[in-house]
Amino acid sequence: MAGSIYKNTGSLSKMIIRRDRIRIPLWLVGIAFFTLIIPIAFDGMYSSQQERDTMAETMQNPAMTAMVGPGDLNNYTTGAMTTHQMLLFTAIVVGLMSILLVNRHTRADEEDGRIEMIRSLPVGRLSNVNAAILVLAATNVVLAFTTGFGLYALGIESMGLEGSLLYGAVLGVTGIFFTGVTAVFAQLSESSRGVVGYSIAVLLIAYLVRAVGDVSNEALSWLSPLGWVTQTEAYSANNWWPVLLMIGVSIILFILAGYLNAIRDLEAGFFPSRPGRKNATAFLQSPIGLAVRLQRTGTIAWAIGMLVMGLSYGSVLGDLETFFEGNEMLEQMLVAKEGYTLTEQFIPMLMIIMGILSTVPPVMAMVKLNSEEKKNRIEHLLSRAVSRTRLIGSYFIAAAVNGFIMISLAAIGLWSAGTAVMEDSFSFDTIYGAALVYYPAILVMIGAAVLLIGILPKLTSLIWLYVFYSFIVLYLGGLFQFPEWAGKLSPFGYIPQLPVEDMKWMPIIALTIMALVLVVFGFIGYKKRDIEG
Amino acid sequence: MTVLKVDNLTKRFGKFTALDGVNLEVKEGEVFGFIGPNGAGKSTTIRVLLGIIKATGGQVRIFSKDAWAEAVEIHKRIAYVPGDVNLWPNLTGGEVIDLFVKLRGGNNQSRREELIRKFDLDPTRKCRTYSKGNRQKVALVSAFSSDADLYILDEPTSGLDPLMEQVFQECVKDAKKAGKSVLLSSHILSEVEKLCDRVGIIRQGKIIETGSLSELRHLTRTNLLVETKQPLTSLNELKGVHDIEERDKDLSFQVDTEELDSVIKHLTQFGIVKLESTPPTLEDLFMRHYESKGAGGVS
Structure with a gap:
């Protein structure tokens, strides 16, 4: 009866593929597109070896090494540059894909009781976890080959067949490795949130261990699977052994996941679930407290992320002058202004990125109201003495405060790191002011979300399209030479670009009023409509 | 005195008519049973009563206030238990109970503890680990530990075991003794028979019969x-x-x-x-209404 614990693995695999027939291709296309576009851009931006060497020089500092890992800086071809700057980040994204997809088909399904239905059918005990592993492994193999051959097909001189295939293979095996990690945590943790949390924690710890190791002690980096990723040195040394190592460890993880699955009860885990609070804290006992509490973990993660982003941008400010000199394309992206240093001209571009990214967590906090409604949880509040205005108002205030904290943290990070690396540093007021002028635009975005929730709740996700549009038009607008009106369709297009431009109060006031109008109309709409679910 | 009065309530979702002239009345100190098959409009009616969805036509008044416009005032005196209790997976049962009690206004710790003990609920567990019955207990504990004048209960016992159903019935009887009113929507006819003074039967968005059990029996x-x-x-x-x-x-x-x-x-x-x-049992009554095709029912 050895085969019986795997019975119907094939049918379950087909079902997973069927359920993810859009999701998986989207991930693959997204990652492949991202991987292929970067070397093309690099090849265009740094077309001469001299430009690339300048870039290599800029990269030669501990902050950059901690961020992207070691690279072949002495022979900085377009291929080496792509590997150095992109491979690690892309590998992290691939790892994330595997974590989310594996969890979706293992613990998340189990938690919702779907595995129970599957297991009541003639299906083996290990069939589901194996089907999930199988599909994800296949997905990552497809990813490895498409990116590998795709990179080779770009026909860039320094990107040969072996290097390209290795680059793809590293991405693929990283995905397979995190498939294994997630499959093991899916056995250990009792909740799908726990599975994703622990798996992402492994991903982050691997990144941090590698960062510390790459800067201080290379032996430490060997402990991290993401350290192995950079050890491949695709397009330079072309080491294949990390790929083999990763496959070996993955197989051990798969076996471990299968073993743990076989010895445990359905819907049980190995990590004990801690008992929670018996009573609610005073903070939780209001709609706003609930809104904040429900998103606590996510908000903290975003806050740390914004601070780290600010810090990492700040850490490159010291080397900017050498970096920009002689690079036409990057100069084109800046606001060319006489009398300002290149670093000063670089600040508005950073601020746009930070401003738009700071919009994401507050908009998420606002849109949460809509997903709560869809899950039938809003009726618990509205059937008690909570008015609709108080409810949506609570979410709005939580979102507005959230946005303020995010942009502030990014600015504080940028300023602290900048002060540490620059000889002639900016004042705190300059940086904080340049960031905070974006706050009214963030409020408009939150307001637009409020309006959608109030009037067109089914189309609430359109707000993400608007955020994405703003990012593309304003961040890449200078590069692609978009017409000016394209930028004016976004609230971010009206913000004065401090410190290069003068402060203008008109747009700030107008945007604030605009945000208020949107919010008021959203509130009125919310008051009038049926609650769905 | 009338606590709840529904006059000619109509609710349309697009072209679909969910409620077609519903009339209901719940008097003070009365337990009113609201019965009907799936999709007849029980939950829709209750959602209109709660001001969560807006009536297309007709009048709904609770404590002589409009259910839509004065929802918040009304809700201060109402306790509601939904049939399908969806809770926040990352909060504990105890936290949810406190939140609910606080949002309604009022705070009765001793009653809360007593009910948690009676319903045999572990308030320290996260809601994601609760079964359907346990989630229902959370909603029931928060409803009955608040000092409401009207209890609106939408199939509150569908996930409870017989022992807990007993506890629930005691809670309803206590509420009635204290002069409170209850609107109980239910599938469990023996429960309605045991608890309710009057019954309304809904079918395809219309109330086809209301009256005390003895009145209804008379018709059968x-x-x-x-x-x-x-x-x-x-x-x-x-x-x-x-x-x-x-x-x-x-x-x-x-x-x-x-x-x-x-x-x-x-x-x-x-x-x-x-x-x-x-x-005749209520079940006979019920079956007779639903077996016959016409909405008129009684011959």
Whole structure:
């Protein structure tokens, strides 16, 4: 009866593929597109070896090494540059894909009781976890080959067949490795949130261990699977052994996941679930407290992320002058202004990125109201003495405060790191002011979300399209030479670009009023409509 | 005094008419049973009562206030238990109960503890680990530990075990004793029969019958079981006699309530040895309404 614990693995695999027939291709296309576009851009931006060497020089500092890992800086071809700057980040994204997809088909399904239905059918005990592993492994193999051959097909001189295939293979095996990690945590943790949390924690710890190791002690980096990723040195040394190592460890993880699955009860885990609070804290006992509490973990993660982003941008400010000199394309992206240093001209571009990214967590906090409604949880509040205005108002205030904290943290990070690396540093007021002028635009975005929730709740996700549009038009607008009106369709297009431009109060006031109008109309709409679910 | 009054309530979702002229009335100190099959409009009615969705037509007044415009004022005196309790997976049961009690206004810790003990609920566990029955207990504890004047309960016991159902019934009886009103929507007819003073039956968005149980029984059939000295003949020719069945020496059949007198007269001619009569159960009532095609129901 050895085969019986795997019975119907094939049918379950087909079902997973069927359920993810859009999701998986989207991930693959997204990652492949991202991987292929970067070397093309690099090849265009740094077309001469001299430009690339300048870039290599800029990269030669501990902050950059901690961020992207070691690279072949002495022979900085377009291929080496792509590997150095992109491979690690892309590998992290691939790892994330595997974590989310594996969890979706293992613990998340189990938690919702779907595995129970599957297991009541003639299906083996290990069939589901194996089907999930199988599909994800296949997905990552497809990813490895498409990116590998795709990179080779770009026909860039320094990107040969072996290097390209290795680059793809590293991405693929990283995905397979995190498939294994997630499959093991899916056995250990009792909740799908726990599975994703622990798996992402492994991903982050691997990144941090590698960062510390790459800067201080290379032996430490060997402990991290993401350290192995950079050890491949695709397009330079072309080491294949990390790929083999990763496959070996993955197989051990798969076996471990299968073993743990076989010895445990359905819907049980190995990590004990801690008992929670018996009573609610005073903070939780209001709609706003609930809104904040429900998103606590996510908000903290975003806050740390914004601070780290600010810090990492700040850490490159010291080397900017050498970096920009002689690079036409990057100069084109800046606001060319006489009398300002290149670093000063670089600040508005950073601020746009930070401003738009700071919009994401507050908009998420606002849109949460809509997903709560869809899950039938809003009726618990509205059937008690909570008015609709108080409810949506609570979410709005939580979102507005959230946005303020995010942009502030990014600015504080940028300023602290900048002060540490620059000889002639900016004042705190300059940086904080340049960031905070974006706050009214963030409020408009939150307001637009409020309006959608109030009037067109089914189309609430359109707000993400608007955020994405703003990012593309304003961040890449200078590069692609978009017409000016394209930028004016976004609230971010009206913000004065401090410190290069003068402060203008008109747009700030107008945007604030605009945000208020949107919010008021959203509130009125919310008051009038049926609650769905 | 009337606590809740629904007049000619209509609710349309696009072209679909979910509620078509519903009339309901719940009086003070009364337990009102609201019964009907899936999709008949029970939950939609309740959502209108709560001001969560807006009536297309008609009037809904609770405590003489408009259910839509003055929802918040009304909700200060209402406790609601939904049929399908969806909770936040990352909060504990205890936290949710406190939040709910606080949002309604009021805080009765001793009552909360007592109910948690009675319902045998572990308030320290995260809601994601609760079964359907346990999630329902969370909603029931928060409803009954608040001092409401009207309890709106939408199939509150569908996930509870018989023991817990007993506890629930005690809670409803206590509320009634304290002079509170209850609107109980339910599928469990024995429960409605035990608890409710009056019943309303909804079908395809229309109330087809309301009244006290005895009034409703009047409209329906009585079950008779008789044994006679001489063999009973020509029973099937009598008006208002249904479902005749022979059991050993006995004969069981149903009689329309209004024909009872003439049927008994007929029976006495054969010399009655044994006569057992049972009132119709709510289930009989219910089934009769739903088996017949027409919305009118009673013949």
